[in-house]
Amino acid sequence: MKIVFYFVLCMCFWTDSNAQFVHSNIPPTDIVHLRIGVTGGLSVNQNVANFKGLPNVPSCCPSYGSGSGVGLMAGLMASLPISEKFELGLRFGYQNIGGSLLATEKETVDNGQMVSGLFEHSITTTIGVLSLEPVVEYQLMTGLMLRGGIQAGIPMEGTFTQQERIIEPQTIVYRENGQKNRLNYSGDLPDASKLMAALTLGVSYALPMNRNESLHLVPEVSYAFGLTNLMTSRDWKVNGIRLGVGLRYSMIDLVAPTLPEPEKIDLPSPTMITDIPKAKKFKFEGEVRRALRDSTGASISIPLEVKNLVSTNMYALMNYIFFDSSSSEFAARYKLISQADAQNFTPKILDGNTTLQIYYNILNILGWRMKVELPTSTIKVIGCNSNLGGELANRVLSRARAEKVMQYLIDVWGINENRISIQARNLPEVPSNSSKEDGVAENRRVEIIPDQIEMLEPLVFSDTTQSMAAKSVGISTTLISDEGVHSWKAETSQSGKILGTISGNGNLPQIVDCPFAEFPVGIPKTTVPLDVKLTVTDNVLETISQTAEPIAVLQTFQQKMRIEKFNLIVFGFNVSAISPMNNLILGLIKKQIKPTSRVNITGHTDRMGNSDYNQRLSKRRATEIARVLKVNESNASGAGGEMSLFDNDLPEGRFYSRTVRIVVETPLE
Numbered sequence: 001m002k003i004v005f006y007f008v009l010c011m012c013f014w015t016d017s018n019a020q021f022v023h024s025n026i027p028p029t030d031i032v033h034l035r036i037g038v039t040g041g042l043s044v045n046q047n048v049a050n051f052k053g054l055p056n057v058p059s060c061c062p063s064y065g066s067g068s069g070v071g072l073m074a075g076l077m078a079s080l081p082i083s084e085k086f087e088l089g090l091r092f093g094y095q096n097i098g099g100s101l102l103a104t105e106k107e108t109v110d111n112g113q114m115v116s117g118l119f120e121h122s123i124t125t126t127i128g129v130l131s132l133e134p135v136v137e138y139q140l141m142t143g144l145m146l147r148g149g150i151q152a153g154i155p156m157e158g159t160f161t162q163q164e165r166i167i168e169p170q171t172i173v174y175r176e177n178g179q180k181n182r183l184n185y186s187g188d189l190p191d192a193s194k195l196m197a198a199l200t201l202g203v204s205y206a207l208p209m210n211r212n213e214s215l216h217l218v219p220e221v222s223y224a225f226g227l228t229n230l231m232t233s234r235d236w237k238v239n240g241i242r243l244g245v246g247l248r249y250s251m252i253d254l255v256a257p258t259l260p261e262p263e264k265i266d267l268p269s270p271t272m273i274t275d276i277p278k279a280k281k282f283k284f285e286g287e288v289r290r291a292l293r294d295s296t297g298a299s300i301s302i303p304l305e306v307k308n309l310v311s312t313n314m315y316a317l318m319n320y321i322f323f324d325s326s327s328s329e330f331a332a333r334y335k336l337i338s339q340a341d342a343q344n345f346t347p348k349i350l351d352g353n354t355t356l357q358i359y360y361n362i363l364n365i366l367g368w369r370m371k372v373e374l375p376t377s378t379i380k381v382i383g384c385n386s387n388l389g390g391e392l393a394n395r396v397l398s399r400a401r402a403e404k405v406m407q408y409l410i411d412v413w414g415i416n417e418n419r420i421s422i423q424a425r426n427l428p429e430v431p432s433n434s435s436k437e438d439g440v441a442e443n444r445r446v447e448i449i450p451d452q453i454e455m456l457e458p459l460v461f462s463d464t465t466q467s468m469a470a471k472s473v474g475i476s477t478t479l480i481s482d483e484g485v486h487s488w489k490a491e492t493s494q495s496g497k498i499l500g501t502i503s504g505n506g507n508l509p510q511i512v513d514c515p516f517a518e519f520p521v522g523i524p525k526t527t528v529p530l531d532v533k534l535t536v537t538d539n540v541l542e543t544i545s546q547t548a549e550p551i552a553v554l555q556t557f558q559q560k561m562r563i564e565k566f567n568l569i570v571f572g573f574n575v576s577a578i579s580p581m582n583n584l585i586l587g588l589i590k591k592q593i594k595p596t597s598r599v600n601i602t603g604h605t606d607r608m609g610n611s612d613y614n615q616r617l618s619k620r621r622a623t624e625i626a627r628v629l630k631v632n633e634s635n636a637s638g639a640g641g642e643m644s645l646f647d648n649d650l651p652e653g654r655f656y657s658r659t660v661r662i663v664v665e666t667p668l669e
Contacts, residue, residue: 031253032081037218039091040074041244045099048226049236052344054123055190057162058183061103061121062349064236069099069125077246079137089147091133094156097196097238098126104167106462107348110175114348116462118168124161125189127230127238129153129196143206151224153196158189158230191233198224198239206248218246282538285478290532290548292470293513300470303552304530306523309465311563314458315358316585316659317365319448321405322441322651326390328400330408333650335361342367342412351461355567358459359652363405366448367413369455378419380449381405386440387426399424401446438608442651453584463565466523468516475512475534475548483538490514491533494524494553508536527553564592566662586628589662593629597666601626601636604645604661606654615640625660 047067053059075093082088101123108119131153138146165181166172174182202222209215221244226237291299324331337345347365350358358365370377383402385391402422409415428447433439450456475490489503490512500519502512512534516523524530529550537543566589593599603622605614619638626636646653 033251033253035077035079035081035087035089035248035250037077037216037246037248038075039077039093039218039220039244039246040072041220041242043071043073043095043097043224044241044243045069045071045097046239046241047099047101047236048239049101049234051234051236052349054160054162054231055233057185057190059121059162059344060108060164060183060346062105064101064103064121064123067099067101067123069097071096071098073242073244075131077248079135085139087137087139087145089135089137089149091135091149092131093133094128094130095240095242096126096128097240098124098128099238100124101236105348107351108164109346109348113175114460115172117166117172119164120167121164122162125159125230127158127189128156130156131196133200135200140203145204145206147200147202147204147220147222149200151196151198151200154194155192155196158192159187160189161186189231191231193228193230193232195228196230197227199227200224202242204246212252214250214252216248216250218248220244220246280482282481282483282542282544283479284534284544284546285480288475288477288532288534288546288548290551291474291476292551293472293474294469295471297513299474303554304470304524305468305554305556307467308555308557309467309561309563310557311463311465311565312460313463314460314564314566314585315355316458316567316656317362317456318359318652318655319362319366319450319456320652320655321363321401321446321448323401323444323446325386325441325444326394326397328397328404330404333360335364336408337364337412339412339414347459348461350459355656356646356650356652359656363408364413365459366450366455367409367415370409370415370419371413374450374452374455377450377452377455378421379451379455380421380423382423382425382428382447382449384428384443384445384447385426386434386443388434388440391444393426395424395426398426405446405448433608436608438606438648438651438654442654445651458566458585466525468523470516472513472515473530473532473551475514475532476510477508477534477546479508479536481536481538483540483542486537486539486541488512488537489535491535492519493531493533494526495528499524499530524553527555529553560668562666562668564589564664564666566664567659583628586625589664590629592664592666593631594666597664599629599631599635600663600665601629601631602661603636603638604657604659605640606657607644607648608654611640621658621660625662629662 045068047069049064049066052061052063073093073095075091077089077091079087079089103121105119105121107114107116109115131151133149133151135147135149140146162183162185163181164183166174173180176182200222202220204218204220206216206218209217222242224240224242226239228237230236230238292302292304294300321334322331323329330336342364345364345368347368350361366379370379381402383398383400385394385398387393391397399422402424406417406420406422409420410417427434427443428445431439432442434443473492479485485507487503487505488508489501491501492499492514500514500516502514529552531550532548533545534548535543535545566585601622603618603620605618609617615638617638618640619636622636622638623633626633644653644657645659646656648654648657
């Protein structure tokens with residue numbers, strides 16, 4: 001982008017300072033019949049994509065989004081003036097629009113094991129296009145032309161190279177091949193489009209090369225906005241910034257100019273000014289000062305230190321699918337995908353999602369595990385109903401719900417129907433309270449029972465929690481304003497993006513306090529310094545602004561403590577006993593507890609029932625978990641259902657609220 005900036009700046013300089021000089025010898029009365037020429041240069045290609053991999057090419061990339069590349073271009077150009085300001089033109093040429101798509105991730109699966117680090121996925125293309133571009137040009141001033149057009153081209157070649165490689169740490173290799181890279185594939189680009197189209201907009205400046213201005217050197221810059229995808233089956237477009245120079249010949253007839261009569265200039269009589277008004281003062285007296293402040297308002301030293309604490313979170317999987325009253329259709333909140341999207345799905349792409357967002361992918365998680373991890377497993381799909389109203393003794397509806405789940409696993413995930421058995425019943429084996437509307441909704445469900453308990457193992461992801469000792473930025477200055485102050489505004493930004501704004505009316509406070517807690521984007525995520533700008537408007541609506549010295553940002557990662565959070569023990573309605581699945585998970589947690597570990601266990605319930613009973617029930621759940629983990633019961637507490645962990649208006653939200661949260665903090669040696 002710096003190259004483009006300097007290129008445009010140079011063109012503007014030539015236009016402003018030299019236009020009259022280079023065009024002064026030839027008057028603008030010459031008749032131009034046709035312009036022809038050649039052009040060449042570079043195309044800075046910008047890839048814009050939204051897909052996870054190429055068709056029929058194995059890939060573990062969560063998603064490709066952007067990339068870049070540089071290619072050569074060359075061609076012929078012709079234009080015909082149709083008026084004093086407008087010209088019609090045509091361009092024919094060849095250019096390379098290839099480049100590289102890059103994506104990184106912090107975790108990957110290697111030979112069935114989750115591995116942490118920094119992993120880079122890349123797709124590099126070589127694509128040549130033969131194009132035709134009709135254009136319309138408009139003369140902004142002598143020599144300076146604005147151009148717009150539409151480009152249509154035919155790809156002459158299209159190849160790709162794919163790779164996944166380990167960036168960090170440097171000490172590991174992939175187990176499957178003993179190398180630092182894998183998934184290496186190359187060949188012709190699949191599903192390549194037969195026609196490429198783009199909108200173009202550019203500017204050029206003609207520099208005369210001879211006395212009669214029939215020969216010009218034409219530097220130019222333009223931008224191409226891709227209208228079509230590189231592939232018919234993927235969302236992948238290429239935009240481009242083109243930097244070029246052309247040599248152009250104009251077929252002209254020279255016409256002798258008609259010189260105008262000199263213009264008579266009447267000079268006005270001078271007026272003597274005897275009373276000069278005094279200028280009003282409105283300025284900052286000195287610099288705008290900034291300081292970091294803690295929760296007490298005391299100043300703390302710069303840089304702004306952001307502490308990053310990495311923790312491990314375990315998410316339970318609930319094997320229930322809930323349905324609306326008298327319906328066998330999936331509710332809109334469940335995440336349903338196509339058979340093509342299933343090829344690129346893995347549970348790890350759910351990293352960063354909330355508990356309920358992960359749950360809404362339960363059919364895809366189970367389908368992936370049956371297909372990839374547990375190819376010999378079987379499941380029993382049990383359809384249930386509320387056994388009330390239109391669902392009273394309606395086992396046909398229960399079967400339809402179970403068949404809906406089975407058909408999705410068959411159609412989308414290719415699971416053999418012999419691995420899925422169906423059972424229809426009225427109320428579930430362990431029903432919720434049918435005397436309450438919440439309980440009625442919870443009984444309208446399908447239960448998925450696997451033969452291998454590993455099918456329901458929780459998902460484990462890493463998370464980063466940020467904290468700062470600084471709570472705000474304090475801004476102060478000395479202001480002189482003869483007209484008073486109408487309003488003021490303080491902005492804190494990072495990399496040009498505004499983090500937070502504080503404003504007010506009337507006199508400027510002695511210290512303008514900008515709390516980080518009120519910033520919409522929260523705590524700074526990078527080490528780019530923070531910029532602080534103060535803007536003041538006086539009572540005659542004149543405005544002045546001044547920026548303070550940037551605030552350095554330091555990102556630190558704490559390695560003194562390993563924190564593991566387990567939000568995974570899902571209980572049934574009014575139940576505190578531990579199921580076999582929960583026993584398996586507790587066994588995994590027990591292995592993470594060391595003699596130096598600090599364990600905190602908190603039980604929760606949903607909104608059903610009275611608060612006193614829910615408090616006791618949540619305490620019983622936490623105490624039971626502490627007993628199994630052999631943790632002192634003083635570390636177990638009950639939060640009841642007063643503070644809902646999840647949306648209790650949804651049946652899945654209530655089930656996930658019947659939980660115990662376990663936090664294990666272990667000092668690192």
